């Protein structure tokens with residue numbers, strides 16, 4: 001158990017800059033989820049922490065010690081890989097005992113620790129088997145077990161659930177969270193799945209093209225996304241964006257599509273009249289009603305208690321609404337925008353614009 | 358789903374198979390059958406008379422102390438060739454695997470020896486190690502190390518081991534490199550994170566995962582050392598000095614072609630054939646059981 005700090009970590013593969021300077025402070029026992037689209041540099045960041053890649057510049061500090069120059073073997077971290085990376089020629093027991101044997105622990109201690117971890121994970125009956133004799137979910141557990149027995153300073157997970165089927169994934173997700181809380185080991189968990197991220201993390205790092213776009217708790221990110229990328233990435237279905245301009249002395253926005261003026265609920269924004277804005281509204285916050293947006297609904301997806309409606313405005317811009325009930329029809333529909341749920345972003349930079357104090 | 362091609366009648370399939378069958382028949386089954394047949398006969402050196410003698414040729418061979426010497430010599434020779442060819446190839450493959458970008462150039466370089474005919478390979482080694490005209494031979498002598506494989510039996514053995522192993526390294530290398538590249542990178546990374554340093558990673562992860570390849574190559578190398586080294590020995594030492602480099606296969610040649618003792622020579626080749634069949638069967642059994650994992 002330890003704290004972790006990343007200081008301005010940069011990485012380039014040849015001419016390609018993959019990480020553009022990531023800073024992160026992780027408290028002891030915290031579970032941090034690194035989430036982002038495929039190829040944004042999540043694995044690279046995790047591998048730099050593990051010591052499998054060398055950062056081009058910046059420092060990695062584990063438990064107060066600068067480990068940047070250390071080999072993976074000397075960092076006392078454990079990692080669970082997406083493909084599990086079990087040793088194919090070793091039994092489950094030997095897979096889990098491997099790291100302990102290297103540390104020269106006495107035989108009884110190894111046997112006891114492996115047994116305990118195996119019981120914790122429900123794989124005690126499989127200790128004699130070889131990896132090829134296990135199902136995907138069981139391999140996943142062995143990979144977890146191999147990390148747990150080590151009692152490392154850090155757990156690193158690189159999309160460990162993405163090779164499991166949907167049901168098992170939900171089950172293992174809850175299990176990982178329970179285990180991590182119980183063992184209290186500081187953890188970094190990489191995923192491209194925003195639901196996994198929201199449910200697992202104490203805090204999230206939303207990565208975008210090698211930058212940490214936002215680092216905050218899941219609710220904070222959902223309620224106050226730092227920019228349009230984060231706003232669109234977190235939340236399902238994704239947030240609607242509408243172009244608008246600042247008006248009424250900064251106290252309201254005028255929608256470009258129909259000239260509708262929406263006063264800000266939380267206070268005025270800085271900037272001159274006509275400043276270009278992007279307004280964001282989540283599909284679940286839209287309500288049926290007259291005097292807002294006029295939609296032409298093209299597709300209704302019933303989810304049981306609620307439905308997702310895909311439609312278009314008169315100018316062709318797509319809008320998604322999530323409304324209660326299952327009885328919705330295609331065709332024209334009016335929705336209103338509750339002002340307290342409006343997100344305001346600068347149109348040029350995409351950054352969030354907060355109300356002036 | 359198995360895909361079957363159906364031929365009408367049997368003429369076309371037979372015609373398609375015929376060239377292969379004829380070649381196998383003429384160059385393998387016919388001489389092999391001849392050898393088995395010969396091994397039960399005794400014939401005078403001029404081929405004027407022959408008589409059926411049962412297993413007598415075999416009994417003579419197996420009780421001949423010089424044949425038993427040759428058997429041990431062959432064992433030592435084959436084990437040395439296999440060990441040397443395998444370990445050098447493994448070392449090179451591991452180095453190549455580390456710098457995978459350059460691997461193609463490396464591969465091409467290393468496959469060359471395999472494409473060289475045994476006699477030419479031997480001449481190459483002869484030019485290097487001939488005591489008077491060879492580059493290294495003269496260098497050794499110049500440094501005060503007496504080097505003459507034409508007089509010193511141990512040196513002669515060393516030379517044919519080196520020359521034979523050298524030819525086999527490239528073949529082994531290709532297989533080892535393919536084996537190394539099929540080990541997932543993440544497994545090695547997991548071992549590194551588990552605390553294993555490179556040497557330990559090699560012996561506890563890489564080597565066990567390569568062992569099916571290594572076992573297959575061991576058998577191939579032994580069979581090679583038993584049979585395919587005739588050309589190398591013939592060109593370098595002709596089995597000498599004395600009988601210092603006379604292996605079983607070379608002895609088949611000396612007894613049959615030089616001494617015209619056809620019955621004994623045939624019996625010896627039948628014994629060799631049985632040895633190879635046995636080796637191959639061991640190999641198949643192991644491969645069926647999927648060595649280790």
Ligand SMILES: Nc1ncnc2c1ncn2[C@@H]1O[C@H](COP(=O)(O)OP(=O)(O)O)[C@@H](O)[C@H]1O
Nearest residue numbers: 013016018036037038039040041042043044045
């Ligand atoms: N060893 C490497 N050499 C060159 N480029 C790499 C290497 N590893 C990753 N990359 C590149 O870095 C980017 C980020 O990769 P990665 O960290 O694996 O993304 P993620 O895990 O977020 O999907 C990708 O564009 C990928 O192609």
Ligand SMILES: [Mg+2]
Nearest residue numbers: 042043044159
């Ligand atoms: Mg990845």
